[in-house]
Amino acid sequence: AQSVTQPDIHITVSEGASLELRCNYSYGATPYLFWYVQSPGQGLQLLLKYFSGDTLVQGIKGFEAEFKRSQSSFNLRKPSVHWSDAAEYFCAVGARTGGFKTIFGAGTRLFVKA
Amino acid sequence: KAGVTQTPRYLIKTRGQQVTLSCSPISGHRSVSWYQQTPGQGLQFLFEYFSETQRNKGNFPGRFSGRQFSNSRSEMNVSTLELGDSALYLCASSLAGAGQGGYGYTFGSGTRLTVV
Numbered sequence: 001a002q003s004v005t006q007p008d009i010h011i012t013v014s015e016g017a018s019l020e021l022r023c024n025y026s027y028g029a030t031p032y033l034f035w036y037v038q039s040p041g042q043g044l045q046l047l048l049k050y051f052s053g054d055t056l057v058q059g060i061k062g063f064e065a066e067f068k069r070s071q072s073s074f075n076l077r078k079p080s081v082h083w084s085d086a087a088e089y090f091c092a093v094g095a096r097t098g099g100f101k102t103i104f105g106a107g108t109r110l111f112v113k114a
Numbered sequence: 115k116a117g118v119t120q121t122p123r124y125l126i127k128t129r130g131q132q133v134t135l136s137c138s139p140i141s142g143h144r145s146v147s148w149y150q151q152t153p154g155q156g157l158q159f160l161f162e163y164f165s166e167t168q169r170n171k172g173n174f175p176g177r178f179s180g181r182q183f184s185n186s187r188s189e190m191n192v193s194t195l196e197l198g199d200s201a202l203y204l205c206a207s208s209l210a211g212a213g214q215g216g217y218g219y220t221f222g223s224g225t226r227l228t229v230v
Binding site: 032036043045046051090100102103104107 | 118145147149156157159162169170204206208210216217218219220221222223224
Protein backbone atom coordinates (compact mmCIF):
# COMPACT_ATOMS: atom_id res chain seq x y z
CA ALA A 1 0.00 0.00 0.00
CA GLN A 2 1.16 3.52 -0.65
CA SER A 3 1.80 6.10 2.08
CA VAL A 4 2.98 9.69 2.31
CA THR A 5 4.88 11.51 5.04
CA GLN A 6 5.14 15.25 5.37
CA PRO A 7 7.54 15.72 8.26
CA ASP A 8 6.77 19.39 8.92
CA ILE A 9 3.38 20.21 10.42
CA HIS A 10 3.96 23.92 9.92
CA ILE A 11 6.63 26.18 8.48
CA THR A 12 7.09 29.94 8.74
CA VAL A 13 9.04 31.86 6.11
CA SER A 14 9.52 35.54 5.45
CA GLU A 15 7.98 37.07 2.38
CA GLY A 16 10.51 36.97 -0.44
CA ALA A 17 12.45 34.08 1.06
CA SER A 18 12.74 30.69 -0.58
CA LEU A 19 10.59 27.75 0.42
CA GLU A 20 11.02 24.00 0.49
CA LEU A 21 8.32 21.65 1.73
CA ARG A 22 9.34 18.06 2.29
CA CYS A 23 7.50 14.95 1.19
CA ASN A 24 8.50 11.30 1.43
CA TYR A 25 6.47 8.50 -0.04
CA SER A 26 6.32 4.76 0.15
CA TYR A 27 5.19 2.69 -2.81
CA GLY A 28 6.56 -0.42 -4.48
CA ALA A 29 6.37 0.76 -8.06
CA THR A 30 6.75 4.15 -9.71
CA PRO A 31 4.05 6.27 -8.17
CA TYR A 32 2.07 9.17 -9.42
CA LEU A 33 3.03 12.13 -7.23
CA PHE A 34 1.11 15.33 -6.65
CA TRP A 35 1.19 18.53 -4.66
CA TYR A 36 -2.03 20.33 -3.77
CA VAL A 37 -2.72 23.59 -1.95
CA GLN A 38 -5.73 24.35 0.21
CA SER A 39 -6.81 27.80 1.33
CA PRO A 40 -9.00 28.04 4.46
CA GLY A 41 -12.52 26.76 3.93
CA GLN A 42 -11.81 25.70 0.36
CA GLY A 43 -11.15 22.56 -1.58
CA LEU A 44 -7.72 21.58 -2.80
CA GLN A 45 -6.07 22.91 -5.94
CA LEU A 46 -3.55 20.90 -7.93
CA LEU A 47 -0.14 22.63 -8.07
CA LEU A 48 1.81 20.02 -10.05
CA LYS A 49 2.15 16.32 -10.74
CA TYR A 50 4.78 13.77 -11.72
CA PHE A 51 4.76 10.29 -13.15
CA SER A 52 7.63 9.98 -15.53
CA GLY A 53 10.10 12.01 -17.53
CA ASP A 54 12.04 14.98 -16.26
CA THR A 55 12.38 14.69 -12.49
CA LEU A 56 12.04 18.44 -12.03
CA VAL A 57 8.46 19.47 -12.69
CA GLN A 58 7.06 22.96 -12.95
CA GLY A 59 3.66 23.85 -11.63
CA ILE A 60 1.37 26.77 -11.25
CA LYS A 61 2.00 29.86 -9.11
CA GLY A 62 5.77 29.57 -9.55
CA PHE A 63 6.11 26.24 -7.70
CA GLU A 64 8.34 23.36 -8.73
CA ALA A 65 9.05 19.92 -7.31
CA GLU A 66 11.86 17.45 -7.73
CA PHE A 67 11.40 13.68 -7.73
CA LYS A 68 14.29 11.77 -6.18
CA ARG A 69 13.75 8.04 -6.47
CA SER A 70 16.79 7.16 -4.33
CA GLN A 71 15.39 9.19 -1.45
CA SER A 72 11.71 8.44 -2.11
CA SER A 73 11.13 12.16 -1.96
CA PHE A 74 9.14 14.72 -3.87
CA ASN A 75 9.92 18.10 -2.29
CA LEU A 76 8.09 21.26 -3.27
CA ARG A 77 10.03 24.49 -3.79
CA LYS A 78 9.46 28.11 -4.57
CA PRO A 79 12.28 30.63 -4.95
CA SER A 80 10.43 33.63 -3.52
CA VAL A 81 7.34 33.33 -1.34
CA HIS A 82 4.48 35.81 -1.50
CA TRP A 83 2.06 36.52 1.35
CA SER A 84 -0.73 34.96 -0.72
CA ASP A 85 1.10 31.60 -0.59
CA ALA A 86 0.07 31.17 3.05
CA ALA A 87 -2.07 28.01 3.00
CA GLU A 88 -1.90 24.30 3.68
CA TYR A 89 0.05 22.13 1.28
CA PHE A 90 -0.58 18.46 0.71
CA CYS A 91 1.65 15.92 -0.95
CA ALA A 92 -0.15 12.93 -2.43
CA VAL A 93 0.73 9.61 -4.02
CA GLY A 94 -1.54 7.84 -6.45
CA ALA A 95 -1.53 4.22 -7.50
CA ARG A 96 -3.57 1.77 -9.51
CA THR A 97 -5.33 -0.56 -7.12
CA GLY A 98 -8.15 -1.91 -9.24
CA GLY A 99 -9.25 1.61 -9.91
CA PHE A 100 -7.06 4.53 -8.96
CA LYS A 101 -6.51 5.64 -5.38
CA THR A 102 -4.75 8.74 -4.14
CA ILE A 103 -3.43 8.95 -0.59
CA PHE A 104 -2.66 12.31 0.95
CA GLY A 105 -0.07 13.33 3.49
CA ALA A 106 -1.08 15.09 6.68
CA GLY A 107 -0.27 18.48 5.21
CA THR A 108 2.12 21.32 5.99
CA ARG A 109 0.71 24.67 7.05
CA LEU A 110 2.72 27.55 5.59
CA PHE A 111 2.82 30.87 7.41
CA VAL A 112 4.35 33.90 5.68
CA LYS A 113 5.88 36.73 7.72
CA ALA A 114 5.74 40.25 6.35
CA LYS B 115 -15.78 25.99 -17.71
CA ALA B 116 -17.69 25.23 -14.53
CA GLY B 117 -15.78 23.59 -11.70
CA VAL B 118 -16.79 20.79 -9.39
CA THR B 119 -20.00 21.73 -7.62
CA GLN B 120 -20.89 20.36 -4.23
CA THR B 121 -24.19 20.93 -2.51
CA PRO B 122 -25.04 21.90 0.09
CA ARG B 123 -22.06 23.90 1.38
CA TYR B 124 -23.08 23.62 5.01
CA LEU B 125 -25.27 21.14 6.82
CA ILE B 126 -26.21 20.57 10.44
CA LYS B 127 -27.71 17.23 11.36
CA THR B 128 -28.65 15.42 14.55
CA ARG B 129 -27.11 12.16 15.68
CA GLY B 130 -28.94 9.18 14.22
CA GLN B 131 -30.17 11.02 11.15
CA GLN B 132 -28.99 10.35 7.65
CA VAL B 133 -27.58 12.77 5.08
CA THR B 134 -27.05 12.87 1.33
CA LEU B 135 -24.37 15.01 -0.26
CA SER B 136 -24.23 15.82 -3.94
CA CYS B 137 -21.37 16.38 -6.35
CA SER B 138 -21.45 17.49 -9.99
CA PRO B 139 -18.07 16.92 -11.66
CA ILE B 140 -16.48 18.96 -14.39
CA SER B 141 -18.10 18.28 -17.73
CA GLY B 142 -16.33 15.36 -19.41
CA HIS B 143 -14.87 14.00 -16.16
CA ARG B 144 -16.16 10.50 -15.54
CA SER B 145 -14.20 9.70 -12.39
CA VAL B 146 -15.46 11.01 -9.06
CA SER B 147 -13.79 10.43 -5.70
CA TRP B 148 -14.89 11.40 -2.21
CA TYR B 149 -12.73 12.33 0.75
CA GLN B 150 -13.43 13.11 4.38
CA GLN B 151 -11.27 15.82 5.91
CA THR B 152 -10.96 16.31 9.67
CA PRO B 153 -8.31 18.10 11.76
CA GLY B 154 -7.34 14.86 13.49
CA GLN B 155 -7.32 12.39 10.58
CA GLY B 156 -6.56 14.65 7.65
CA LEU B 157 -7.83 13.60 4.23
CA GLN B 158 -9.26 10.11 4.25
CA PHE B 159 -10.30 8.37 1.04
CA LEU B 160 -13.92 7.25 1.00
CA PHE B 161 -14.57 5.86 -2.48
CA GLU B 162 -14.02 6.32 -6.20
CA TYR B 163 -16.58 5.94 -8.96
CA PHE B 164 -16.14 5.62 -12.69
CA SER B 165 -18.96 5.11 -15.16
CA GLU B 166 -21.45 4.39 -12.38
CA THR B 167 -19.21 1.68 -10.87
CA GLN B 168 -17.43 1.86 -7.55
CA ARG B 169 -13.79 1.06 -8.34
CA ASN B 170 -12.22 1.65 -4.96
CA LYS B 171 -13.34 1.97 -1.38
CA GLY B 172 -11.59 3.26 1.71
CA ASN B 173 -11.77 1.93 5.24
CA PHE B 174 -15.05 3.40 6.34
CA PRO B 175 -18.02 1.58 7.88
CA GLY B 176 -20.95 0.52 5.78
CA ARG B 177 -22.90 3.57 6.96
CA PHE B 178 -21.01 5.45 4.27
CA SER B 179 -22.21 4.72 0.78
CA GLY B 180 -22.23 6.39 -2.57
CA ARG B 181 -23.38 6.13 -6.12
CA GLN B 182 -22.78 7.69 -9.49
CA PHE B 183 -25.36 8.45 -12.13
CA SER B 184 -25.14 8.15 -15.90
CA ASN B 185 -24.35 11.88 -16.19
CA SER B 186 -21.37 11.33 -13.83
CA ARG B 187 -22.99 13.23 -10.96
CA SER B 188 -22.38 11.51 -7.68
CA GLU B 189 -23.99 11.34 -4.28
CA MET B 190 -22.73 10.05 -0.99
CA ASN B 191 -24.94 9.02 1.87
CA VAL B 192 -24.17 8.64 5.53
CA SER B 193 -26.77 6.84 7.62
CA THR B 194 -27.15 6.83 11.39
CA LEU B 195 -24.93 9.85 11.85
CA GLU B 196 -22.45 9.95 14.69
CA LEU B 197 -20.73 12.97 16.23
CA GLY B 198 -17.44 11.78 14.73
CA ASP B 199 -18.87 12.13 11.23
CA SER B 200 -18.56 15.91 11.54
CA ALA B 201 -16.11 16.85 8.81
CA LEU B 202 -15.53 18.57 5.52
CA TYR B 203 -16.54 16.19 2.75
CA LEU B 204 -14.71 16.81 -0.48
CA CYS B 205 -15.58 15.59 -3.92
CA ALA B 206 -12.94 15.43 -6.63
CA SER B 207 -13.34 14.71 -10.31
CA SER B 208 -10.74 13.53 -12.76
CA LEU B 209 -10.22 12.72 -16.42
CA ALA B 210 -8.88 9.34 -15.36
CA GLY B 211 -10.44 6.55 -17.33
CA ALA B 212 -10.82 2.95 -16.37
CA GLY B 213 -7.49 1.63 -15.14
CA GLN B 214 -5.76 4.98 -15.74
CA GLY B 215 -4.66 7.69 -13.42
CA GLY B 216 -2.20 10.46 -12.92
CA TYR B 217 -4.29 13.32 -14.20
CA GLY B 218 -4.81 14.68 -10.74
CA TYR B 219 -8.02 15.87 -9.22
CA THR B 220 -10.15 18.95 -9.45
CA PHE B 221 -11.78 19.43 -6.08
CA GLY B 222 -15.03 21.03 -5.11
CA SER B 223 -15.23 23.44 -2.19
CA GLY B 224 -16.70 20.75 0.00
CA THR B 225 -19.71 20.24 2.22
CA ARG B 226 -19.18 21.09 5.87
CA LEU B 227 -21.23 18.60 7.88
CA THR B 228 -21.80 19.20 11.56
CA VAL B 229 -23.45 16.49 13.62
CA VAL B 230 -24.96 17.62 16.92
